[in-house]
Amino acid sequence: MKIEHVTKIIDQQPIIEDVNFSLSRGEIVGLIGRNGSGKTTLFRTIAGHYLLDDGEISIEDQRIDLHPQFKEEIFYIDEKENFLNAYSLRKINQLYRQAYPRFDQDLYLETMQLHGLPLNHSYRRMSKGMQGLYKMILAIASNATFLLLDEPFDGLDVIVRKKVVGLLLENLGESQRTALIASHNLNELETIIDRALLIKGKTIEADYRLESLRENxxxxxxxxxxxxxxxxxxxxxxxxxxxxxxxxxxxxxxxxxxxxxxxxxxxxxxxxxxxxxxxxxxxxxxxxxxxxx
Structure with missing residues (x-):
């Protein structure tokens, strides 16, 4: 995926401006920045929830605004506009099977059973930790190539957080899929990411490869x-x-x-x-x- 010169203006104010970076298959990349730096706006723009004001987003050299079928390659749940609250886990499962043609139903059911999540559960009645775990199950089962995960560890206790991280690492390791993770839990993030993108001043100011950083x-x-x-x-x-x-x-x-x-x-x-x-x-x-x- 390539993000080239991407700008998003809201209420006549640029929220992100001239953002450039690329994501390769098989990477886990952290997106770090202060509150209000534009992380969520960037995610919404990549996922197509916002229209671009400038720039291009492409997958396999195809612009996703001109080839909407590529949106099936992107998984993102917008926490502010979280429609999951209205449904049972069974209904959410049906919706995501329709949205993602390669949805792995066997993996979904197996992982749900492993973590004791009945399909008849209402999403909104689950604890925040169980909601976080469930969203990671959805992300993994979607088989989307690019997972945009916005604060996936927020509010999770130690045990659930380890389950969430374990799910991510276990299922991305051999699948050549990519995760872009925005998180304030930098200690947790550091243990799993290959790169860190620093967002500051409405744009990506630095792109650190952690292995190289540790060496130099x-x-x-x-x-x-x-x-x-x-x-x-x-x-x-x-x-x-x-x-x-x-x-x-x-x-x-x-x-x-x-x-x-x-x-x-x-x-x-x-x-x-x-x-x-x-x-x-x-x-x-x-x-x-x-x-x-």
């Missing part, structure tokens, strides 16, 4: 004699945390040459810390920057 990036805690941040650090790092003279900074491209240059600054402390997806979020989306002070 470092989180360093530094203390200098002066409260002034050396120009070298401002040039090469993003701030994760600052307290007095203590800096915790993210260096996305850290090599031996940079390490030697930092050593020549003679810091009182230079200590490497474990790097997490949460650090990436804070370094890119915190309002504070190293240019202060």
């Amino acid at each position: 990036a470092r989180k360093i805690q530094l203390v200098f004699r002066s409260k002034q941040v050396p120009p070298l650090i401002k040039q090469h790092a993003k701030l994760v945390q600052r307290q007095g003279r203590v800096l915790v900074a993210l260096f996305e491209h850290y090599d031996q040459e940079l390490a030697e240059a930092i050593r020549r600054l003679d810091p009182l402390l230079c200590e490497e810390l474990p790097l997490t997806l949460e650090d990436l979020f804070e370094a890119n989306l915190s309002r504070e920057t190293l240019m202060k002070g």
Whole structure:
């Protein structure tokens, strides 16, 4: 799937603007950004709930607005306009079998039985955790190539969350299907994604491949004699945390040459810390920057 120069305007205000990225088969990709950054609008636009104001969305080089049959390749449940509340699980099953021609009914029934979900249950009477689990069952059974999952771990207890993650990993691993997941649960997200797309300023600002990031990036805690941040650090790092003279900074491209240059600054402390997806979020989306002070 290719997202090219996609813009969506609502009430004469651009919500997402000039968004560009691609999704390959077999990937699990995280979409991270602050509240109101446009994640849900992007999902709704990809799924066809909103018309494009500019740009193109294509699957196999075919624009989905011109070839609507490709919408069968996209699974998305809009939480705000969640029509599932009106139906039993049996009726929802019938609707999704009609919507997705490759719907795997055997997998659906087997997984429902495994997790103790009777078909005569009313969706709206289920706990939030069971609703989350059920939506993941629907997503997997749909056999859609691209799963757009908006906060799939929100409000789930530890046991249900593990079931949801297990379902996703077990069924996507060998099927060459792709999941794009928006979540504020960065600790959970980090354990399952291959890439992280950072949405900021109405667009995708960065596309991180986590394997490459772990190889090349470092989180360093530094203390200098002066409260002034050396120009070298401002040039090469993003701030994760600052307290007095203590800096915790993210260096996305850290090599031996940079390490030697930092050593020549003679810091009182230079200590490497474990790097997490949460650090990436804070370094890119915190309002504070190293240019202060």
